[in-house]
Amino acid sequence: MQELIQAAQAALTSKEAAFIIGYALTPDGKKTRPFIARTPDEAAKLVFNHTCAHNLAVYLTRIAKPKEGKMGIVAKGCDTRAIVALIQENKITRDQVYIIGVNCSGVTADVTLPFGADNLPSKCIMCQVQVPPVSDVLVGTAAPYDKPKDAVTERMQLLEAMNEHERFAFWASEFEKCIKCYACRQTCPMCYCEQCIVDKTVPRWIESSASLRGNFSWNMIRAFHLAGRCIGCGECERACPMDIPLMLLNRKMGMVAMQQFNYRHGVNPEEPTLVGSYNMQDNNEFFK
Amino acid sequence: MNFINDDIFMAEEKFEPKITCFVCNWCTYTGADLAGTSRLKQQTNARLIRVPCTGRIDPVFIIKAFESGADGVLVSGCHPADCHYNTGNYHARRRWIFFRELLKQVGIPESRLHFSWVSASEGKKWVDVVNGVIDTVRKEGPFEDYHKVNTEFAFPEPEEAVCS
Amino acid sequence: MQAMKQFITTDEKLRQLVHALSKNAWNIISAGKEGTNFIYINDGKDLVINADSKPTKLSAKEFFFPKTEPLFFYKKNHDGVDLLDPKDVLRKTVLFGVKPCDAAAVPVMGKVFNWDYKDEFFNRRVEQTVIIGMACSYSDVYCFCTSTGLSPESSKGSDVFLKPAQNSSYIAEAVTPKGEAFVVEFSSFFDAANENDVKLLLNSPKGPEKKFDANQVKQWLDGHFEDPLWNEVGETCLGCAQCAFTCPTCHCFDIVDESCGYNCGRRVKNWDGCQFGLFTKHASGHNPRGHQPERYRQRISHKFKYYQDKFGEILCTGCGRCTRGCPVGIDIAEIAQEINKRNSVLV
Numbered sequence: 001m002q003e004l005i006q007a008a009q010a011a012l013t014s015k016e017a018a019f020i021i022g023y024a025l026t027p028d029g030k031k032t033r034p035f036i037a038r039t040p041d042e043a044a045k046l047v048f049n050h051t052c053a054h055n056l057a058v059y060l061t062r063i064a065k066p067k068e069g070k071m072g073i074v075a076k077g078c079d080t081r082a083i084v085a086l087i088q089e090n091k092i093t094r095d096q097v098y099i100i101g102v103n104c105s106g107v108t109a110d111v112t113l114p115f116g117a118d119n120l121p122s123k124c125i126m127c128q129v130q131v132p133p134v135s136d137v138l139v140g141t142a143a144p145y146d147k148p149k150d151a152v153t154e155r156m157q158l159l160e161a162m163n164e165h166e167r168f169a170f171w172a173s174e175f176e177k178c179i180k181c182y183a184c185r186q187t188c189p190m191c192y193c194e195q196c197i198v199d200k201t202v203p204r205w206i207e208s209s210a211s212l213r214g215n216f217s218w219n220m221i222r223a224f225h226l227a228g229r230c231i232g233c234g235e236c237e238r239a240c241p242m243d244i245p246l247m248l249l250n251r252k253m254g255m256v257a258m259q260q261f262n263y264r265h266g267v268n269p270e271e272p273t274l275v276g277s278y279n280m281q282d283n284n285e286f287f288k
Numbered sequence: 289m290n291f292i293n294d295d296i297f298m299a300e301e302k303f304e305p306k307i308t309c310f311v312c313n314w315c316t317y318t319g320a321d322l323a324g325t326s327r328l329k330q331q332t333n334a335r336l337i338r339v340p341c342t343g344r345i346d347p348v349f350i351i352k353a354f355e356s357g358a359d360g361v362l363v364s365g366c367h368p369a370d371c372h373y374n375t376g377n378y379h380a381r382r383r384w385i386f387f388r389e390l391l392k393q394v395g396i397p398e399s400r401l402h403f404s405w406v407s408a409s410e411g412k413k414w415v416d417v418v419n420g421v422i423d424t425v426r427k428e429g430p431f432e433d434y435h436k437v438n439t440e441f442a443f444p445e446p447e448e449a450v451c452s
Numbered sequence: 453m454q455a456m457k458q459f460i461t462t463d464e465k466l467r468q469l470v471h472a473l474s475k476n477a478w479n480i481i482s483a484g485k486e487g488t489n490f491i492y493i494n495d496g497k498d499l500v501i502n503a504d505s506k507p508t509k510l511s512a513k514e515f516f517f518p519k520t521e522p523l524f525f526y527k528k529n530h531d532g533v534d535l536l537d538p539k540d541v542l543r544k545t546v547l548f549g550v551k552p553c554d555a556a557a558v559p560v561m562g563k564v565f566n567w568d569y570k571d572e573f574f575n576r577r578v579e580q581t582v583i584i585g586m587a588c589s590y591s592d593v594y595c596f597c598t599s600t601g602l603s604p605e606s607s608k609g610s611d612v613f614l615k616p617a618q619n620s621s622y623i624a625e626a627v628t629p630k631g632e633a634f635v636v637e638f639s640s641f642f643d644a645a646n647e648n649d650v651k652l653l654l655n656s657p658k659g660p661e662k663k664f665d666a667n668q669v670k671q672w673l674d675g676h677f678e679d680p681l682w683n684e685v686g687e688t689c690l691g692c693a694q695c696a697f698t699c700p701t702c703h704c705f706d707i708v709d710e711s712c713g714y715n716c717g718r719r720v721k722n723w724d725g726c727q728f729g730l731f732t733k734h735a736s737g738h739n740p741r742g743h744q745p746e747r748y749r750q751r752i753s754h755k756f757k758y759y760q761d762k763f764g765e766i767l768c769t770g771c772g773r774c775t776r777g778c779p780v781g782i783d784i785a786e787i788a789q790e791i792n793k794r795n796s797v798l799v
Contacts, residue, residue, distance in 0.1 A: 026781060026783065026786070027786055027789075028593065030593075031781060032781070033688065033780055033781030033782070034688040034780050034781075035688065036687055036688065054779070054780060058690065059688070062690065063687075111781075112592075112593070159393070162395075164392075164395045164396070164397040164433075165395065165433060166395070167393070167394065167395030168394065168395030168396070168433040168434075169395070169433075170395070171394050171395055172433075172436075172437065177489075179510070179519050179697045179698075179723065180519070180697075180722070180723070181692050181693040181694045181696075181697040181698075181725065182692050182693065182728070183690075183692035183693075183694045183777075183779055185692070186690040186691050186692035186779075187690055187692065187779045187780075197348065199730055201708075204708075204710070205346075205348045205352065206348065207708075207710050208706070208708055208722055209520040209708070209710060209720050209722050210519040210520045210722065210723070211520050211720075212437050213355055213437045213438055214520075214710075216351075216394075216437055217348065217351045217352075217355065220347075220351060220390065220391075220394060221347070221348055221351065223390055224347050224386065224387060224390055227383075227386035227387075227390065228386060235779070238779065239692065239694065239779035241509055241510075241694045241697070241698050241777040242509060242510075243488075243509070248393070249390065249393060249394070252389060252390065252393045253386055253389070253390060256385065256386055256389045257386075260385060274382070275379075275382055275383060275386070277382075278375060278378035278379050278381070278382050279378075279382075280368065280369070280378065282378070282381050282382055282385065283381075283385055284368065284381070286384075286388065286398075286403055287381075287403045287404055287405050288402065288403065288404035288405075288417050288420070356713075438712075
């Protein structure tokens with residue numbers, strides 16, 4: 001990954017970027033994890049391989065903005081959608097980020113297993129952006145890979161075929177597992193509120209208990225707050241220790257955005273956000 | 289005074305749905321007021337909550353209504369282009385397009401959540417809408433799916449208190 | 453010291469035991485079929501006794517310290533408030549096939565729940581539960597029980613401890629008086645083991661290799677409250693509580709009131725985690741642990757230093773769940789290893 005290291009070192013040496021958010025190998029050399037390089041020496045540790053599943057754009061709103069220089073970030077094609085979405089939502093501006101785009105050949109769903117068609121996350125199966133559409137410098141090569149059928153799409157169809165009671169029972173059994181660790185919220189690049197509605201106590205809209213009632217309202221509102229905003233990176237589902245299929249809700253919201261508004265969030269930085277704007281011709285059929 | 293047998297009394301009691309209505313101050317609330325001053329008759333299952341604008345209705349309000357035992361919810365405000373704040377109802381409408389689909393995906397049927405535009409002069413329409421919603425929900429029966437979610441919060445009778 | 457009482461039982465007998473227990477209205481908990489979670493069972497054929505299985509997603513702590521537990525219910529009346537205790541759980545419970553790393557956590561947590569104030573909620577759950585631990589032959593890159601003073605055959609925390617033997621039989625040791633009473637009560641499922649039976653024992657599982665020395669970690673922590681290491685390891689932490697909630701020993705909780713109507717409600721105890729920014733935030737707005745590295749330092753220090761200072765034990769059993777599930781791959785054993793390394797440089 002000499003190309004990546006050189007690009008990062010060049011950006012750090014020229015002070016264009018104050019730091020580079022990237023991936024580094026764990027000491028066992030088998031996995032990678034997020035790593036923030038601040039000096040050219042540290043940048044030598046940067047890598048990119050099939051285990052780089054994390055969407056690093058989440059750090060753009062978690063790390064204090066530097067006084068001088070840009071926030072450098074190593075981004076796959078799918079991650080650039082999150083960056084563009086943050087630009088659309090005025091959380092960052094384009095000139096605050098220095099994007100090192102990496103051509104991606106897919107990542108693993110389970111980092112302990114080898115990369116292959118049976119170890120692909122949904123985002124890679126559905127991927128259309130192996131080459132990042134936005135970047136300041138582009139490195140690496142994108143190799144094609146075999147894409148199996150998408151399990152999320154299949155589960156969506158199963159859910160679609162259920163009647164409402166079955167669907168409710170399905171979600172009750174899923175939400176019951178929720179332990180309110182908020183890993184879904186913390187890993188989401190689009191969840192950047194200073195104070196999350198679930199943490200508000202006066203009034204307490206969403207119960208903080210991991211009881212079924214609190215879990216229902218939390219998971220519904222989390223999905224709603226991402227309606228028309230979710231960029232489909234699937235970090236919430238990957239992070240969920242209880243394996244709740246959160247993407248079944250997020251994907252549905254994405255489908256509504258596509259079908260009713262022909263809109264995909266995080267594609268065009270100039271476009272106004274979907275729920276932040278309106279159109280007089282919006283669907284009015286369900287109003288009496 | 290216990291001469292009424294509780295069981296018989298309960299068996300004869302007809303299900304009356306609880307409907308929570310979120311209505312905007314400028315149109316629907318005034319329209320509902322007009323229905324009252326015009327002496328129009330309507331069923332009494334609706335509880336109105338007045339908000340400044342439909343744009344003020346956070347979907348969490350609706351979830352809270354279900355959590356508090358509502359069998360159905362009605363959201364109503366000014367007709368498109370009539371909003372007191374110009375665009376509040378347009379923003380709200382866009383939100384509901386998503387929220388309805390989300391609820392459907394979670395298994396909350398459309399018959400539980402209704403939307404309408406009722407202006408300040410449409411007292412008659414308000415009565416029709418409310419009666420229609422109440423009848424629909426009555427036919428659906430109590431919202432047992434969600435009531436089950438709530439049960440652990442019910443104040444326990446001494447012998448029923450549980451701690452599993 | 454009296455020799456540990458040993459018994460022999462078989463897979464079939466344990467399944468019959470489940471049947472007998474369920475007839476006597478016991479709650480029976482075992483890892484589910486997929487082995488991913490503990491579930492309630494009442495049929496012997498649902499019992500999963502598998503020494504090779506991966507640790508469940510959540511540890512067994514939820515049966516002693518549930519993720520949300522009502523403390524009392526309240527209702528306003530004309531002249532005040534009615535309070536009502538949640539009814540005691542009277543059903544006796546048996547936890548089957550608990551791994552040593554989960555079982556050992558119960559006495560560790562017991563110390564903090566019985567230190568100045570006796571937590572009756574925790575204690576009564578422990579009292580009514582018989583923990584049947586089982587030797588573990590699973591180990592992956594995340595496991596590190598051998599570094600925390602335990603082993604795959606450690607019976608700490610178990611009331612009865614099973615070790616697999618040949619012909620799908622098990623040698624059962626009654627570790628505590630409670631375990632002994634249990635074996636006596638259900639003696640038809642346990643036979644006294646003789647010397648020949650003990651010879652049937654399978655080879656002890658090797659377990660994960662020792663990754664670090666916990667005492668050295670503490671030594672280093674004693675003098676390094678401020679250290680660049682904290683920024684290195686804590687900077688990428690995203691501040692969820694996956695690690696704390698899946699941990700068998702993490703015991704922090706938050707107490708909140710929740711309404712169930714306009715005049716009544718309940719007070720509940722919920723799990724809380726030190727990686728949340730709100731965990732230490734004061735009402736004034738000041739937050740003594742304002743940044744993630746400070747919160748991460750708290751996690752490590754609480755596990756390896758503070759708990760040891762106060763109770764003489766480390767607050768970690770090496771199950772590896774925090775690392776297995778961390779969305780950004782932070783590895784607690786690796787941090788301890790790094791601390792070991794730095795400590796040896798100092799010496």
